[in-house]
Amino acid sequence: MKSDLYDRIFALVKKIPKGRVATYGDLADYVETGPRVVGYAMNASHKVPGVPAHRVVNRNGLLTGKSHFSNPYEMETRLKAEGVKVIDDKVAEFDRKRWNPNVELKKLTRNK
DNA sequence: ACCATGACTATAA
DNA sequence: CTTATAGCCATGG
Numbered sequence: 594m595k596s597d598l599y600d601r602i603f604a605l606v607k608k609i610p611k612g613r614v615a616t617y618g619d620l621a622d623y624v625e626t627g628p629r630v631v632g633y634a635m636n637a638s639h640k641v642p643g644v645p646a647h648r649v650v651n652r653n654g655l656l657t658g659k660s661h662f663s664n665p666y667e668m669e670t671r672l673k674a675e676g677v678k679v680i681d682d683k684v685a686e687f688d689r690k691r692w693n694p695n696v697e698l699k700k701l702t703r704n705k
Numbered sequence: 706a707c708c709a710t711g712a713c714t715a716t717a718a
Numbered sequence: 719c720t721t722a723t724a725g726c727c728a729t730g731g
Contacts, residue, residue, distance in 0.1 A: 632712035649712075
């Protein structure tokens with residue numbers, strides 16, 4: 594195994610609900626690594642089918658990775674197809690579309 | 706082991 | 719608004 598970390602990241606990205614988006618920082622926090630590593634992993638996700646990389650955006654809701662798809666339009670096109678509006682290369686109502694694994698997935702029991 | 710790079714983020718000016 | 723700087727962590731030469 595080269596990186597179990599990547600497997601965790603890919604698995605996590607696959608869990609992002611349709612019509613929602615997640616940030617590199619939140620994903621990184623969930624797998625306990627740096628945000629750059631998430632982007633690095635996504636770059637390698639091209640060989641891993643089922644990884645909706647188009648749902649991963651930066652903390653500003655900007656489609657920073659659009660240039661890494663088949664064509665720059667692929668990412669926003671796919672997002673729009675899932676009900677996520679994209680305006681000027683960034684997610685509309687990002688604050689509402691944002692999905693945090695640390696909150697939605699972990700739930701952290703009732704601890705507080 | 707060192708150095709450069711990157712789909713990042715935060716803060717400062 | 720933009721640019722600069724620093725912190726971040728894994729990967730590859």
